[in-house]
Amino acid sequence: MKFEVTILGSSSATPVYNRNPTAQLLNCNEKFYLIDCGEGTQQQLMKFGFKASKIDFVFISHLHGDHYFGLIGLLSSLHLNGRIKPIKIFAPAALLEILTIQFKYSETVIRYPIEFIATEADESRQIFENADMTVETIVLNHRIPCTGFKFVQKKRLRKLIIEKLESENIDVEYYPLLKRGVDLALPDGRALLNSDYTIDSEKPKTYCYCSDTLFDERYFNSIRDCDTLYHESTFLHEMLDRANQTHHTTALQAAQIAKMTGAAKLLIGHFSSRYKTLQPLLDEAISVFEHTEIALEGVTYSI
Amino acid sequence: MKFEVTILGSSSATPVYNRNPTAQLLNCNEKFYLIDCGEGTQQQLMKFGFKASKIDFVFISHLHGDHYFGLIGLLSSLHLNGRIKPIKIFAPAALLEILTIQFKYSETVIRYPIEFIATEADESRQIFENADMTVETIVLNHRIPCTGFKFVQKKRLRKLIIEKLESENIDVEYYPLLKRGVDLALPDGRALLNSDYTIDSEKPKTYCYCSDTLFDERYFNSIRDCDTLYHESTFLHEMLDRANQTHHTTALQAAQIAKMTGAAKLLIGHFSSRYKTLQPLLDEAISVFEHTEIALEGVTYSI
Structure with a gap:
């Protein structure tokens, strides 16, 4: 069963050096799950040969623009391209208000159902289940309410x-x-x-997505022993003060977290615009946790 | 004095075939004016080597997403990149509400002043004046309130x-x-x-921007005798019914309008996603009005 993630955006805050704000496309058994949706995500999907129409589930971690400004455009395009089948959006409650006001002033009546499920950043909860997978929230520690997501494959039949x-x-x-x-x-x-x-069928796999967060042991239990941990890694460790101040993580910390929680593989992303080249971030993480990769846009990572 | 426009997006409704939704950058005497701002405009500016920080004035024609979804991201990036100097936005009143709610939920306090000037689509008005130029609204006929913009250079000293x-x-x-x-x-x-x-100094020039509109003689007086007329040209004339239904214009009509109003040059854009190649639209317009050009992204047109 396919279980893989394609990076659509790896930049933090602002697009720069041809890097786009955060978005990822998870393919689990040929069903498509969009994780965060920075500006330009629909263009990125096209660029990398994916059909936005195949996405049935969207997970938004928090309401900083670099994680959701592309959603209204994506939803509008699905409408204009004739979508009828429903889409489920898991996101902080206020996102519905933001979408609604934009549809209102464009006098757009979306012709497919949007099922909106409000997430809460108070405690970890299971928010989704189908035949392939469950999804739980991860309570992150950011400047505004923010949840990561833990995608857990179901055990397949023998x-x-x-x-x-x-x-x-x-x-x-x-x-x-x-x-x-x-x-x-x-x-x-x-x-x-x-x-x-x-x-026996393959061991089910787990993908943990930690978008924006301070290093905080309280969420480590939620991500323990996962197969691939995506963790933000906005700064080099020499910028630790800045990371703490802005509730972000350094590459070194991301690697420490992967090590402490027993991840099999670490994928780092959400890079600050100050880094034109990413090798120093990768080197720093690898010095602590060998099985680290850089989240590169357009690249698909097996989980 | 420089007076030229660079196309940042030429697609209608949805991005497709590497064409982005509508945005244009007007350079008048090395001051920069952004006209509409579809999703991905900040990425397009970077791609074509322009600094978003140089833009001091933004004109939004109407609140269909393909004309403004990129604005919130652009304004956020200016904030994150340390902008202090003010920006003036001319747009339908509801846009301020849309921006405000997004800043609210991201807990962003923009550190530069945004001066918002609400446009009205009832009658043509002068909305801007500086040493180089005046700007008047053009009352277009679209499905929701929509104004074009007429940029008129001032006569320079001898x-x-x-x-x-x-x-x-x-x-x-x-x-x-x-x-x-x-x-x-x-x-x-x-x-x-x-x-x-x-x-004597050069004859002052006029640029008219007609974003989304039905063919409607009522706005022709506002655009008479301009040097460059940008006019939307969403469809080929064989799709006239669809154009009328959606309050858009065909390439043939755009050319007729250029001819009827005495434009020196016509620039057509806002192409439907059904057109992979644009030559048929150009051919159709040229059959009526010879001095027509296709609005190509990244290309700068002297006015």
Whole structure:
């Protein structure tokens, strides 16, 4: 099952050096989840060959513009391009007010349903579930209410060893139960030990998205042992004072967090406009946590 | 005196084929005026090598998103990049409400003054004047209140023929009056005929910007005899019904308008996403009005 994230924007605050404000596209089993939506996200989707129409779920971490200014344009374009199917938006409550006033003055009546689910930044909650995944909020510590998101794949059914089942003429009607891990005693006396006819599915994976936050141990439990941790890394550690003042994290801290919480892989992003080249940020993180990568726009990372 | 316009976005409604929603940058005597501001305008400015910080005046024609969704991001970036000097925004009144609510929820207190001047789409008015230019609104006929803008250069002072003045030892204290076209009788008995010592300045030019509108003779008087007419040209004339229905103009109509109002040059833009190539729109306009050009992004047109 596909579980991967494409970076659409990696800049903090303002677009610069051809880097766009934050947005990511999560593909879980060919369903598409947009995570944050800075200005120009719809253009980035086009540039990298994705159809915005495939996005059914949007997660907005907080209401600083570099994380949502592109949403109204994206929603408008979906409307103008004839979308009918609903879209679900998970975001701080005030975003609905912001969208509503803009639709009002353009006299736009969006022809597809927008289901808006207000997030709260007080405690971690499960806010989404479907057959593939659950999503929980992560309570971050930023200047305004801000939640990260923890995307947890569901355990898949066991895989059938079809050749063996067919060679022993085992009726397909038993397959669903075998996939669920059940041992069977057939009417003809045969005992089907599940472990003889199936193999375990892949271990489900977890993607944690921590957009804007101060280094704060209170959210570490929420992100423990994830497969890929995306963590903002706005500054080099020499700018720690500035990071603390603006409620952001340094590359060194992001790496410490990955290490402390047992992440398998760290992806750093949300780079300050002061950094024309990103190698120093990567070097700093790798000095603490080897399995670090830079979030590069247009690149897809397997989780 | 420089008087030229750079196209930052030429697409209608949605960004497509690497074309961005509407925005233009007018340079009048090295002062910069932004006309409309679709999503991604700040990125376009950077791409084409302009500094957003140089813009002191913004004119927004109407509140369809493809004409203003980029403004909040641009204003935020100016703030984050340390702007102190004021900016003047001319736009429909509701835009202030839209900006205010977004600043409120991001807890942003913009550190430079925003002077907001509400436009009205009921009758043409002069809304701006400085040493270089006046700006008047053009009452367009769109689905929601919409004004175009008429930028009129001021007549410059006469140019001194310095060599002649110096060879005749005429005191510099007389220069300012000569530039203003005054004839002088000097105390030593010499008569200075202004026309002997100065030449007329260039004829002042006019740029008319008609963003989104139905073909409607009521605004033709406002745009008469301009040097460059920018006129939206969303559709080919075979889509006239659609143009009328959505209150837009066809390429043929834009050319007819240029011809009927005596424009020296026509610039067409605001192209529908159905047109991957723009040549048919240009061909159609040229068949009626020869001096037509396509508004191409990144290209600067002398007015």
